[in-house]
Amino acid sequence: MKVKVGINGYGTIGKRVAYAVTRQDDMELIGVTKTKPDFEAYRAEELGIPVYAASEEFLPRFEKAGFEVAGTLNDLLEKVDVIIDATPGGMGAKNKPIYEKAGVKAIFQGGEKADVAQVSFVAQANYEKALGKDYVRVVSCNTTGLVRTLSAIQDYIDYVYAVMIRRAADPNDIKRGPINAIKPSVTVPSHHGPDVQTVIPINIETSAFVVPTTIMHVHSVMVELKKPLEAKDVIEIFENTTRVILFEKEKGFESTAQLIEFARDLHREWNNLYEIAVWKESISVRGNRLFYIQAVHQESDVVPENIDAIRAMFEMADKWESIKKTNESLGILK
Numbered sequence: 001m002k003v004k005v006g007i008n009g010y011g012t013i014g015k016r017v018a019y020a021v022t023r024q025d026d027m028e029l030i031g032v033t034k035t036k037p038d039f040e041a042y043r044a045e046e047l048g049i050p051v052y053a054a055s056e057e058f059l060p061r062f063e064k065a066g067f068e069v070a071g072t073l074n075d076l077l078e079k080v081d082v083i084i085d086a087t088p089g090g091m092g093a094k095n096k097p098i099y100e101k102a103g104v105k106a107i108f109q110g111g112e113k114a115d116v117a118q119v120s121f122v123a124q125a126n127y128e129k130a131l132g133k134d135y136v137r138v139v140s141c142n143t144t145g146l147v148r149t150l151s152a153i154q155d156y157i158d159y160v161y162a163v164m165i166r167r168a169a170d171p172n173d174i175k176r177g178p179i180n181a182i183k184p185s186v187t188v189p190s191h192h193g194p195d196v197q198t199v200i201p202i203n204i205e206t207s208a209f210v211v212p213t214t215i216m217h218v219h220s221v222m223v224e225l226k227k228p229l230e231a232k233d234v235i236e237i238f239e240n241t242t243r244v245i246l247f248e249k250e251k252g253f254e255s256t257a258q259l260i261e262f263a264r265d266l267h268r269e270w271n272n273l274y275e276i277a278v279w280k281e282s283i284s285v286r287g288n289r290l291f292y293i294q295a296v297h298q299e300s301d302v303v304p305e306n307i308d309a310i311r312a313m314f315e316m317a318d319k320w321e322s323i324k325k326t327n328e329s330l331g332i333l334k
């Protein structure tokens, strides 16, 4: 039996998760919601994906354009086992009562607060915690990136200090698009440190800055070690960590631009780089301090997490079985 999946919010994250669902042999994409009949709605229709209005209030927009929807969100909820809420940050919490009323499991995204769900999730760190759960939150793209590498060296961590250099907007965003400024999050810690702690119990402080780019976030990570670890050990650990890839400046990976070019060269859909990119040369240890620099493709690293979260919630596979299946289906390198 395939799990029936619906997507509420067919935007940057929603459309990528929808695509990933169609790549799974144990899941079925039942439909997606839109608030308006724009090109994304027409493209979904072309792909044979049923489009539902996100609520009744949006129906006149579709009627006016002559776009035939399959119903509204409530109709979609009647047909699915799980809904992926990929609506703008904060909207998921408002939608939750609708999902509860429909008796449908739900996965929320990182723009929601942790208390929206029973568990905050990164597959390789805490898959088991989501087993059988009804409400799971896939943490934000930056938090996912931090958890992927930090959980791999968790036993060595005394304290982490990390600086997030965040892209100003996604490439399709014409409202927030790169400003000619560096904008600090003046609240310290930024939400990322406390968010990491909702997944793994480590000491961590973070601060964050927005810079004028649309392609990827970069993290400068500093770890105080509680037991000895050499750079070569960290390299070996990361080489053996799923969804983490080492890139070398020596081979031309000088910036986020080349990382995205690499994803294009792989012919990845939407140039998704699902893996966290760690610069190999940046990994260094001085005394009891470890340093490394990594990049996160904000539009895609959380996509495999949503797929694994579905399998955990329906207890369809154990952790490594699910991760392997998801990785293979999306061409994730390791």
Ligand SMILES: NC(=O)C1=CN([C@@H]2O[C@H](COP(=O)(O)OP(=O)(O)OC[C@H]3O[C@@H](n4cnc5c(N)ncnc54)[C@H](OP(=O)(O)O)[C@@H]3O)[C@@H](O)[C@H]2O)C=CC1
Pocket (backbone or CB within 6 Å): 008, 009, 010, 011, 012, 013, 014, 033, 034, 035, 036, 054, 055, 086, 087, 088, 089, 090, 091, 109, 110, 111, 112, 139, 140, 141, 170, 298, 299, 302
């Ligand atoms: N973009 C990113 O880099 C990342 C985002 N996230 C998180 O994922 C979530 C979604 O973000 P993202 O995909 O970027 O957002 P987008 O703005 O790209 O997409 C949001 C979608 O929600 C839909 N929507 C808008 N209003 C409503 C409504 N009233 N009811 C139902 N749907 C609505 C929009 O539909 P329509 O187009 O039809 O108006 C749109 O398709 C957020 O929690 C965000 O924090 C997590 C990791 C990375």
Ligand SMILES: O=C(OP(=O)(O)O)[C@H](O)COP(=O)(O)O
Pocket (backbone or CB within 6 Å): 089, 110, 111, 140, 141, 142, 143, 166, 168, 192, 298
């Ligand atoms: O989850 C993300 O970033 P975050 O981890 O910095 O909150 C996404 O890049 C969305 O960030 P945004 O809230 O700046 O759109």
